[in-house]
Amino acid sequence: MAKILITGAGGYIGSVATYLFLQKGYEVVGIDNFARGFRQPLELLQSKFGEKQFRWYEADLKNDLSPIFEKEKGIQAVAHYGAFCNVDESLTHPELYFANNTWGCAHLVETMVKYNVLHLVFSSTCAVYGQSQYVPLDEKHPVNPITPYGESKHLAEKVVEWYAKLKGLSYVMFRYFNVCGASDDSLIGDSKKPSFHLMQNAIRGAFGIEPFKLTCPQVDTPDKTPIRDYLNVVDLNESHFMGLEYVLKGGQSQAINLGTGTGNSVYEIIKTVEEVTGKKVEVSSGALRKGDPTKLVASIEKAEQVLGWKPKRTIKESVETLVKWYQQHPHGWKN
Numbered sequence: 001m002a003k004i005l006i007t008g009a010g011g012y013i014g015s016v017a018t019y020l021f022l023q024k025g026y027e028v029v030g031i032d033n034f035a036r037g038f039r040q041p042l043e044l045l046q047s048k049f050g051e052k053q054f055r056w057y058e059a060d061l062k063n064d065l066s067p068i069f070e071k072e073k074g075i076q077a078v079a080h081y082g083a084f085c086n087v088d089e090s091l092t093h094p095e096l097y098f099a100n101n102t103w104g105c106a107h108l109v110e111t112m113v114k115y116n117v118l119h120l121v122f123s124s125t126c127a128v129y130g131q132s133q134y135v136p137l138d139e140k141h142p143v144n145p146i147t148p149y150g151e152s153k154h155l156a157e158k159v160v161e162w163y164a165k166l167k168g169l170s171y172v173m174f175r176y177f178n179v180c181g182a183s184d185d186s187l188i189g190d191s192k193k194p195s196f197h198l199m200q201n202a203i204r205g206a207f208g209i210e211p212f213k214l215t216c217p218q219v220d221t222p223d224k225t226p227i228r229d230y231l232n233v234v235d236l237n238e239s240h241f242m243g244l245e246y247v248l249k250g251g252q253s254q255a256i257n258l259g260t261g262t263g264n265s266v267y268e269i270i271k272t273v274e275e276v277t278g279k280k281v282e283v284s285s286g287a288l289r290k291g292d293p294t295k296l297v298a299s300i301e302k303a304e305q306v307l308g309w310k311p312k313r314t315i316k317e318s319v320e321t322l323v324k325w326y327q328q329h330p331h332g333w334k335n
């Protein structure tokens with residue numbers, strides 16, 4: 001099995017990814033600067049899988065990563081999840097996003113090339129598309145980000161493309177829609193505090209951990225709430241194994257959307273949380289977001305054609321795993 005580096009290993013998606021790659025038998029080296037992530041899941045995974053299979057380092061993508069590549073010889077590929085991803089924050093602090101997401105990625109790929117690690121699976125986002133001109137959104141949709149977050153990822157994609165052209169890097173860039181759920185056994189979940197994800201917030205609201213605020217405007221859907229594409233975090237990471245194996249076997253570098261291809265309204269998610277928890281989600285109104293599109297759903301045909309990937313888990317299963325995670329960790333990871 002390949003030896004891989006996972007960046008952002010202490011974050012939500014990166015920690016679930018680390019768990020899954022370890023379960024598949026990969027040797028994993030994790031890095032995180034813990035600006036937004038947590039050590040606890042990595043300590044837990046190291047005690048479960050042992051130091052021989054999993055080691056992690058506190059490191060910032062913007063700093064010198066050579067000591068890690070020197071020490072961890074034989075890394076074959078990188079799964080790059082480490083980034084900031086709060087759209088609202090990016091509107092008030094764009095500098096954080098360009099420095100971290102764009103420059104952090106550039107510095108990572110430069111170091112990869114220096115150490116002849118030429119395979120990359122990169123977490124991008126549907127935010128690179130900006131306002132949708134049609135749905136479902138496929139990869140041919142114009143790329144025109146409308147937030148610094150989306151732009152910082154779009155620029156990171158450009159960096160990756162240039163390193164592919166000039167330095168022989170091969171990649172799959174996955175443009176995720178909304179990610180939800182926890183690992184299937186609920187051992188690893190999302191600890192963002194405060195969270196900016198609907199499902200997480202609805203569950204926290206149901207358990208009285210934090211009041212739930214509805215921030216979406218009324219739109220033209222049957223229940224008047226926006227429709228988004230919520231993909232289970234394990235399904236999402238399954239595509240990353242396939243993407244990684246694909247680039248390792250010489251597959252063509254490209255961008256691929258990841259979602260379910262169908263959507264759920266905000267109220268549908270709230271109702272599913274109520275059904276699973278047996279508790280009422282008290283909904284109060286927060287500051288309404290402006291310009292929220294009515295419906296954003298991914299076309300996932302390319303993921304299926306290129307990788308043979310399809311999501312398997314239902315929205316209810318995602319809510320169930322995340323509910324169990326919050327029951328065990330109502331206030332998230334400790335450190």
Ligand SMILES: NC(=O)c1ccc[n+]([C@@H]2O[C@H](COP(=O)([O-])OP(=O)(O)OC[C@H]3O[C@@H](n4cnc5c(N)ncnc54)[C@H](O)[C@@H]3O)[C@@H](O)[C@H]2O)c1
Binds near residue numbers: 009035084123
């Ligand atoms: N969560 C979603 O719904 C979603 C949707 C689309 C794309 N994405 C992308 O997926 C990736 C992971 O998202 P997440 O939800 O797990 O976020 P997260 O904040 O939980 O995890 C990101 C991790 O990266 C780490 N990190 C950030 N900057 C770093 C740096 N300079 N050096 C080292 N570590 C650094 C953070 O400390 C954190 O642990 C991000 O790249 C994000 O843009 C997420």
